[in-house]
Amino acid sequence: MVAFTINGQHQELDIEPETPLLWVIRDELGLTGTKFGCGIAQCGACTVHVDGQAVRSCSLQVGDADGKTITTIEGLSPDGTHPVQQAWLAEDVPQCGYCQSGQIMAAVAFLNEHPDPSDADINDELTNICRCGTYARIRAAIHRAAAIAKDAGGTP
Amino acid sequence: MTTMDASKAGAMSRRQFLVVSLSAAGGLAIGLSLPDLAEAEPILPEPWSEATGDEINAWILIEPDDTVVIRVAQSEMGEGVFTALPMIVAEELACDWEKVRPEYASANRNLRENNVYGRMLTGGSSAVRRSREFLQQAGASARERLIHAAAERWGVPADACTAKDSVVTHAESGRSLRYGELAADAAKVKLASEPAIKTADQYTLIGQPKARLDTPPKLNGTAQFGIDTRLPDMLYAAVVTCPVFGGSLKSYDAKAIEGRRGVKSVVPIPGGVAVVADRFWRAKEAVAALPVTWDEGPAASTDSAQFAEAYRTALNGPAAIARKQGDVMKALADGKRVEALYEVPHLAHAPMEPLNCTAHVQPDRVDVWIGTQYPEAALDLAAKAAGVAPEKVELHNCFLGGGFGRRAVNDELTQAVLVSKAVGKPVKLVWTREEDMRHDRYRPQAAIRFEAALGPDGTPKGLRVRTAVGSIERSLGWGSADKGVEPSAVEGLANQPYEMGAIEVDCVLKNTHVPVMFWRSVGSSQNAFAMEGFVDELAYAAGQDPYQFRRKLLAGKDDFLRVLDTIAEKSDWGKPMPAGKGRGIAIHESFGTIVGEVVEVAVSPKGEVRVERVVAAVDCGHVVNPRTVEMQIESGVVYGLSAALFGEITIDKGAVVQGNFDDYQVVRLADMPWIETHLALSGGSKWGGIGEPGTPPIAPAVCNAIFAATGKRIRRLPIKDFDLSGERS
Numbered sequence: 096m097v098a099f100t101i102n103g104q105h106q107e108l109d110i111e112p113e114t115p116l117l118w119v120i121r122d123e124l125g126l127t128g129t130k131f132g133c134g135i136a137q138c139g140a141c142t143v144h145v146d147g148q149a150v151r152s153c154s155l156q157v158g159d160a161d162g163k164t165i166t167t168i169e170g171l172s173p174d175g176t177h178p179v180q181q182a183w184l185a186e187d188v189p190q191c192g193y194c195q196s197g198q199i200m201a202a203v204a205f206l207n208e209h210p211d212p213s214d215a216d217i218n219d220e221l222t223n224i225c226r227c228g229t230y231a232r233i234r235a236a237i238h239r240a241a242a243i244a245k246d247a248g249g250t251p
Numbered sequence: 252m253t254t255m256d257a258s259k260a261g262a263m264s265r266r267q268f269l270v271v272s273l274s275a276a277g278g279l280a281i282g283l284s285l286p287d288l289a290e291a292e293p294i295l296p297e298p299w300s301e302a303t304g305d306e307i308n309a310w311i312l313i314e315p316d317d318t319v320v321i322r323v324a325q326s327e328m329g330e331g332v333f334t335a336l337p338m339i340v341a342e343e344l345a346c347d348w349e350k351v352r353p354e355y356a357s358a359n360r361n362l363r364e365n366n367v368y369g370r371m372l373t374g375g376s377s378a379v380r381r382s383r384e385f386l387q388q389a390g391a392s393a394r395e396r397l398i399h400a401a402a403e404r405w406g407v408p409a410d411a412c413t414a415k416d417s418v419v420t421h422a423e424s425g426r427s428l429r430y431g432e433l434a435a436d437a438a439k440v441k442l443a444s445e446p447a448i449k450t451a452d453q454y455t456l457i458g459q460p461k462a463r464l465d466t467p468p469k470l471n472g473t474a475q476f477g478i479d480t481r482l483p484d485m486l487y488a489a490v491v492t493c494p495v496f497g498g499s500l501k502s503y504d505a506k507a508i509e510g511r512r513g514v515k516s517v518v519p520i521p522g523g524v525a526v527v528a529d530r531f532w533r534a535k536e537a538v539a540a541l542p543v544t545w546d547e548g549p550a551a552s553t554d555s556a557q558f559a560e561a562y563r564t565a566l567n568g569p570a571a572i573a574r575k576q577g578d579v580m581k582a583l584a585d586g587k588r589v590e591a592l593y594e595v596p597h598l599a600h601a602p603m604e605p606l607n608c609t610a611h612v613q614p615d616r617v618d619v620w621i622g623t624q625y626p627e628a629a630l631d632l633a634a635k636a637a638g639v640a641p642e643k644v645e646l647h648n649c650f651l652g653g654g655f656g657r658r659a660v661n662d663e664l665t666q667a668v669l670v671s672k673a674v675g676k677p678v679k680l681v682w683t684r685e686e687d688m689r690h691d692r693y694r695p696q697a698a699i700r701f702e703a704a705l706g707p708d709g710t711p712k713g714l715r716v717r718t719a720v721g722s723i724e725r726s727l728g729w730g731s732a733d734k735g736v737e738p739s740a741v742e743g744l745a746n747q748p749y750e751m752g753a754i755e756v757d758c759v760l761k762n763t764h765v766p767v768m769f770w771r772s773v774g775s776s777q778n779a780f781a782m783e784g785f786v787d788e789l790a791y792a793a794g795q796d797p798y799q800f801r802r803k804l805l806a807g808k809d810d811f812l813r814v815l816d817t818i819a820e821k822s823d824w825g826k827p828m829p830a831g832k833g834r835g836i837a838i839h840e841s842f843g844t845i846v847g848e849v850v851e852v853a854v855s856p857k858g859e860v861r862v863e864r865v866v867a868a869v870d871c872g873h874v875v876n877p878r879t880v881e882m883q884i885e886s887g888v889v890y891g892l893s894a895a896l897f898g899e900i901t902i903d904k905g906a907v908v909q910g911n912f913d914d915y916q917v918v919r920l921a922d923m924p925w926i927e928t929h930l931a932l933s934g935g936s937k938w939g940g941i942g943e944p945g946t947p948p949i950a951p952a953v954c955n956a957i958f959a960a961t962g963k964r965i966r967r968l969p970i971k972d973f974d975l976s977g978e979r980s
């Protein structure tokens with residue numbers, strides 16, 4: 096048995112503890128917004144928050160998430176208006192969109208640590224892959240999200 | 252500030268993939284009986300409310316609340332067709348753009364109704380070019396029907412009524428009716444003749460920057476990709492196929508994985524085997540644990556170095572002429588000779604979403620959920636694998652998590668259908684990244700040889716080009732295997748735009764066991780690298796500035812010059828750069844569009860290359876959505892930059908070495924240059940493609956910039972394999 100809270104809901108699952116969290120989220124819980132891209136912590140398409148930290152869920156065994164609090168893209172905001180989602184919309188970031196749940200979850204966690212990031216911070220810390228090459232817009236959207244959050248008087 | 256409307260997003264993603272096959276039931280008029288297939292019990296991954304609106308024609312359905320559903324017969328893989336194509340319809344329909352919802356056109360309907368949607372294959376950057384006129388016509392026709400329906404209701408002449416923003420108005424009496432109130436009647440109107448469509452100078456929506464309609468569901472996890480399909484009672488499959496292409500399965504020991512939790516069965520598939528389980532992870536672990544032996548066949552002793560040698564050698568053998576102008580041998584006999592050999596490796600597509608397909612084979616019906624670039628071929632593949640007529644196949648196209656050409660041939664679909672048929676249940680079959688990387692159909696490896704002669708003033712007197720490259724058509728079993736010249740093999744070489752004096756371009760098609768296919772920008776992906784690198788070499792050999800040299804050889808070609816001058820001006824071409832930095836220029840026409848790029852690079856003494864800035868200009872004639880154009884140029888640049896810097900699929904013992912993004916590196920944020928895109932449009936009758944043309948110029952522009960910075964000429968990709976270390980002065 097593994098138990099955790101995901102998007103505000105408590106879950107108890109009879110599952111092999113070595114199953115990657117990614118597949119538990121997608122196949123067991125049906126939350127398909129979190130994507131599979133590489134399975135080896137290279138691409139970030141599977142990024143979720145575990146106790147507020149960005150984690151590549153393909154490479155975390157579900158047993159290690161026992162007792163933790165998990166947030167996926169579906170649980171980021173009730174109505175899609177998180178500052179990062181607003182910024183992504185305004186900058187027209189997604190193309191195919193497949194990597195974007197992971198990009199957004201990574202950016203949210205990053206902005207929590209760096210409320211006013213430099214380009215160098217962004218380049219150094221955000222390593223998610225986008226095969227459609229939306230990087231220029233991701234960069235712009237991160238700055239925009241930081242500004243939106245600042246205007247709202249909070250952290251992103 | 253813009254905010255998202257989550258309810259809209261949900262509604263769109265639900266309907267566009269699933270309801271289409273049911274709501275696309277009528278012909279031109281509503282109320283026709285439902286075809287058999289659509290009446291059959293549908294498979295519902297989730298409940299939905301069927302669209303209730305009235306279908307004006309196969310492209311347009313208007314609901315009572317004025318929602319305008321516009322069907323899109325091309326695949327949305329990031330290039331923006333879910334926005335650009337509806338814009339073209341809406342331009343004529345005179346509807347409120349805020350009320351437009353795109354959904355996929357049904358491939359099955361296209362088959363049953365005599366190609367009502369035309370060619371659905373998405374490729375060759377042709378979505379807008381090929382469908383613009385008939386989409387405009389569909390929109391104009393629907394608008395006229397709505398006007399006639401209103402005029403009839405009011406008993407006034409149709410030409411006294413006008414349509415705007417989803418409302419028909421009779422100015423004289425001040426009456427008006429919404430489209431939603433008119434749709435049912437409009438569907439029954441028969442027009443005496445089809446209305447004329449607008450010309451480019453009359454557009455009011457086309458050419459305006461519009462936010463993409465598919466963005467909201469891509470920000471909250473609701474966008475449905477093929478891999479997100481979930482069906483009641485669905486099983487999962489993971490596969491392993493022979494590492495050497497063309498090899499086959501000799502034996503496997505199913506007993507070894509018996510009793511593993513959730514594992515249901517083992518099903519042989521072409522060239523390999525699938526393990527079916529109740530969860531993907533269990534299937535994947537089981538397939539990895541399954542003992543399998545292969546008959547690898549004769550290709551098991553080959554490697555990339557052998558292939559490279561074979562392509563170089565092939566350059567000395569017989570070749571088929573693609574272009575001949577003047578006496579090139581004579582021209583090459585005098586003047587200053589310049590020669591070079593350019594080489595490129597195989598490349599993987601590596602779309603972000605690994606290949607996958609969900610299939611449900613029932614006795615009288617086959618359903619497949621997939622992101623495909625080629626719906627009509629997917630119907631055939633599914634029909635063949637299931638042993639039914641294509642009319643019995645319902646294809647639920649999904650958002651594609653990247654395509655780049657790879658999703659035009661759906662090997663994964665055949666596998667999924669075979670497995671579902673074998674187990675009698677819906678099955679979602681997913682390739683691991685390793686399977687995707689090692690069983691791609693690759694950008695061909697090639698060797699390209701140039702010979703040129705320059706006159707005393709540096710003017711080229713002759714150019715001879717020969718390419719040895721894999722034939723894509725042969726690899727796919729298309730076309731004639733022995734015609735000698737394949738258009739994609741010589742695109743960008745045979746039609747190179749420069750004044751070169753005598754010209755001869757020929758081609759040696761040579762295939763290995765490695766399957767090759769269309770890779771974003773196809774032949775231009777390697778030929779622009781070679782051609783634009785060589786032109787740069789000629790400029791230096793002539794002692795001339797690479798921009799001015801190109802300018803001279805493009806005299807009279809105004810479209811090229813406009814693009815070239817734009818990038819030169821916007822990039823401060825000619826302004827001195829510090830030691831270790833350089834600027835490079837390249838220009839290339841593909842898919843009817845000219846793109847020029849100036850790149851600035853910095854090369855450290857240790858030889859690390861940093862691409863700092865890209866200035867691009869594009870002439871695609873006209874633009875539907877300028878935002879999409881910018882995004883596609885950025886995307887094409889990054890795709891080509893990944894390949895130029897890092898991209899290399901190598902073969903060892905007949906199999907692909909690379910397996911994942913750790914050994915097939917791609918550009919990430921840290922590698923991302925500043926990029927700006929300028930429109931340099933020629934207008935007129937030209938409508939160029941936009942999904943691919945941004946890719947070809949980037950590799951040569953980067954290598955030309957590296958030459959400017961270091962004096963080292965890169966003639967073989969990828970750049971990472973090159974030693975660029977050294978002190979710069």
Ligand code: FES
Binds near residue numbers: 133135
């Ligand atoms: S799928 Fe987890 S990092 Fe790629």
Ligand code: FES
Binds near residue numbers: 193227
């Ligand atoms: S938007 Fe397609 S991979 Fe990032």
